[in-house]
Amino acid sequence: MIVTGVAGRLGRLVARRLHRDPRYHVIGLDRRPFQDRPKDIEHHQVDIRSKRARDVFRIHRVDALVHMGFMHTPRATSAEHYSWNIGGTDRLLEYCAQYRVPKVVVLSSANVYGPRADNAQFLTEDAPLLAAQAFPEMRDLVEIDHMASSFFWKAREVETVILRPVHILGAVKNAPSNYLRLSVIPTLLGFDPMVQIIHERDVAEAIACALKPGARGIFNLAGPGEVPLSVVLRELGKPTVPVPHPLAKPIWRAAWRLGLNSFPVDEFDFIRYVCMVDASRASRELGFRARHSLRETIHAVLDSRE
């Protein structure tokens, strides 16, 4: 089975989770080196768009592809993002069809629905993906999700699973975990949305559930429950600075230009409006339930595993 983006922190976690299972032989695909790689994991340090990536599909009899190698470097240009994310995903799905890979799991995100004032409290899998409307940087993720769902319909012989987890917390380097690791955390004055969080290990577990034969479709993944953002911050004991929202964006934009922070300004809407999902389909059809409690999940961002 092939795992893309395997050298990232979440990728390594997933690879470790899967290689423990004797049925799986894990092959990593990433252009970064795989640090402290377990011996039985094969790693190819290649660009997923390259011919050598295709060779990996050709040489091995691939039983499954877990696709989570997306570029989300806020400072990279949108052309780079596009070519890597969209071009790369397109190629991989093509190889899967060509070499008859029976299972494809794509790790999308619940963020594709977009934080909006008029969101229902819990969005189901058929809610429209509106994140790109207010937040062009999200366009890639939304498009990858759309590509995967059209692949689901086109290649009916392939079991395609799209996972849309809520904010993943842990040692991973993603926007929510980085945000919670700031030493002083900015919040928006007068806003305190309910948020859903999921432990990185629970995400790895969900991927394992999705690999079970027979599982197919789109699944929201939620963690142990929902809490106000302020509770998460209080639990971490971090000092916060509430900023009035009309000032927040200009200040943040200036700081971004000066290179003082690493969050694009539009991500502010995630600490302003709700963007939560109904994950009952995943528990019904995949049998997935988050094992980590709210408290464990919150504290996972301080976990300095390396």
Place this chain on the structure above:
Amino acid sequence: MGAGHWLRSRIDRFVDTRLGPDYEERSRALTVRQNEYGFDPFGFSLGSVKYAVLVSRWLYRSYFRAAVHGIENVPPAGRVLLVSNHSGQLPFDGLVIGMSLFLDADPPRVVRSMVEHFVPTVPFASYLLSRWGQITGTPENCRRLLSDEEAILVFPEGARGISKPFSQRYQLQDFGHGFMRLALETRTPIVPVAVIGAEEQAPAVNIKPLARLFGSPSFPVVPYPPFVPLVPLPVKYHLYFGEPIYFDGDADDDDDQIEPKVRTVVHRIQSMIHMGLRGRRGIFW
């Protein structure tokens, strides 16, 4: 940090003493789903609602001196839609109905009402209302809460009702059909509610050119300072709860199939209003 903490604990102690044992007992009798941090999935928190209850209870008991009739018609448990007339420029009618179910119903119930979509964009209101059990008014939210057997308050007149001028008091405006479709779909009984008093709490006229200028649905002006209806007059509230009505039918029927059912509810509320108006002695007592 220290001073803030001290102040907070003083306020908490003050609020707890003022609320008294009756509040304790009633809030314990509520069935609220809570997680380890004391929040329900929609953000409702008993720890945070007590501050609102202290103020609302004073408004309910002392300021509006609400008289409640027929509250035993509200089912003690299970899903229910409370459908009421809406008036008075500011939604004190919702607050009074909510308080009546918490303070005067047996057993007490939490009523959740649907707020306008712009509310989540307003600082403080955005989260305070959700801590106090209010929810963004989307059909999905309503459906979810009804299937969780909660009580939901709807004002099908919406903004048309609350912002109507004084000259139209006690005249029901057009009812939306959404509530009926939800009731049919989720097989939820409807309890009609008539609110007497709220219609006179802010005798406003609507200055249409100003409303257009500010792009708001209405610009109400009252003939006493501060001339905008921020402070309601101390009218006496009467609440009438009617017997639950059960409807049968297809939620996806055409409007002309839904319309008669909606009209049944409108007529019921209208006749309760007439009855209430005949029965009261005056506006303020």
